[in-house]
Amino acid sequence: MENVNITINGMPLSVPANYTILEAARLAGIEIPTLCHMKGKNEIGACRICVVEVERARSLVAACVMPVSEGMVIKTNSPKVMQSRKMTVELLLSNHNRSCLQCVRSGNCELQTLAYEFGVEDAGCFDGVKTESVEDKSAAHLIRDNSKCILCRRCVAACKTQTAVIGANNRGFDSAIGSCFNMDLNDVACISCGQCINVCPTGALRERDDTQKVFDAINDPTKHVVIQTAPAVRAALGEEFGMEIGTNVEGKMVAALRRLGFDKVFDTDFAADLTIMEEATEFLDRVQNGGTLPLITSCSPGWIRYCEQFYPDMIDNLSSCKSPQQMFGAVIKTYYAEKNGIDPKDIFSVSVMPCTAKKYEIARDDQSAAGVPDLDATITTRELARMIKKARIQFTKLPDEEYDNPLGADTGAAVIFGVTGGVMEAALRTAVDTLTGKDNENYEFTEVRGLEGVKEATYNVNGLEVNVAVASGADNAKKVLDAVKNGEKNYHFIEIMGCPGGCINGGGQPIHTQSEWATIDIKALRAKALYDQDKSMAIRKSHKNPMIKTIYDEYFEKPGSHKAHKILHTSYKAQTNTIK
């Protein structure tokens, strides 16, 4: 790409000709503010916050969509620009529910930040009639409060590649983000992925906060409160405390959970290893006994909800394995309860997940191995951070601590569950060893790594040819499933995760501004934290986890046993009544 010469605030600059003014200004060390812009996803120039002055242009132009051209002279901070941006924010604030003190996004709100930076003195200077709205609390995982919506449409763009169940409805002052025919989110084909929350610049979209439930349980002396942490949480939690993106904070997280008062701090990784044992067994059984293929993973409740709504005819392809969270919950209330002589009814089982769909999952049918729900509450990475802050625990100063045993033991295979391709790689590590009867040394399946939406590979294991595919995000799941249904592809095993990039980019992960997303490869850094941990571990295959051997010896007999099926597996049903 050739360069063009432009001038920004009097400085001459040579920039690639395909840059927008926004990107060119970054090269000059100027971050033009934006609200609606999402690089590559929502480039609509709607919010007018990014306006700049361009010489000989009729009016101010939107820097996020205006391409540079030879000889362009740009001013990014002239009085005219500053005045316009400030007034735009003031107008947005005039139709905004300014309950900032109580807002979950206070301190992490892009509108609040701009109001402060632009020097808005009277947030109510343009106050008048406000657009009426009602909170949508129908969904298990999120709450929509349109009184805080600025109509930037970032959530719409995020949902577009998922199931596109939200959009801008009506026009003018009545414009509102919502679902068709004023339906609640629970009536349409939402998969609870929470990607919309992650991109919301304000507090209009937030996860359903379950932290009080957890505090209450901790303070209830009759409850034995157990928490499990998903792999992707450790790769992102530090961001909430100003730590560098991609820092693995496993040890500090465990320390913080102890200080919050949990009786036991366990690692979901253990159940990830258990999942691999069950799923690899299920896969080999289907291959050898002519079962339904391809087998598709079932760890991601967003994906499960997608499958049940959009591909009900492929439910038989789903692994019957519960997700690691649910397996862990089931093990806690059966094996762990029996072994420690605790009544399952007295256990309060919590998980911390990068995921909002887990809030939906814990209330699903057939998830109560001990006659009580496998999980009692699930909180997101963000909610855990909120709990830690509320308890005034100085996270960054904590020592690194270890998980409690025996259910804290894990492997490298389990750690990488948190990233797209990780479940597949973990399964392959175990399947190859099982089929060859050897402890194979080449167990890094790098073909299924990386953040591309769809990945494929073919492996020859002991004469058996295995075609695998990995997809993340609903649009990519659709591509893969359609290819299977049309007979274009002959896969044997498919891993699907509901969120783009997998759990590291789950809907419950720390929120970043769009300028951070545009300039930092956040997903790759979080993924690297997990792959680095995998590499550093002594045991990197699920079937080598000593606690896995113990639990099968003591309790489940063998993978796929009757008892394992009763406790560790679940069922699915078509959901055909939601509006797509």
Added chain:
Amino acid sequence: MLKKISSLPFNGTPEQEAQLVKFIDGIRTQQGCLMPIMQEAQSIYGYLPLEVQQIIARELEISVEEVYGISTFYAQFALSPKGKYNISVCLGTACYVKGAQALVDRITQILGIGPDECTADGMFSLEACRCIGACGLAPVLTVNDDVYGRLVEKDVDDIIKKYQ
């Protein structure tokens, strides 16, 4: 203004659906085909209820929300059916000052429907429109293609009776 969403049951026929699908088949590969499809659907069904928007969404492999957003943006699309007789009362300036609102209120009283609604038997629908260019006859209403002018409130009763 927010559009009224009809709560009347959908009475579409398989023939109507086949007609719509045939139209979609002829145009689906064209960029920007959604608007003409929605216009055609409205001309077939008279309005765009959920069931019709679902047909369009299914055929184009898009979500209903994408269709719905457009149907609520443009004034030309209706979410409530038109009756066999569509009563349109002009609320333009001249008609309004000559008492058109009283006509609307009287119709609502007789038929039990407000603007953008349709009677349960499908006979009458009511809409408020802007100036139809007959200010000399203000206040004016039309029933389908019939124009009635220089009205007073009680004239409404006889007009409706003519069509019942």
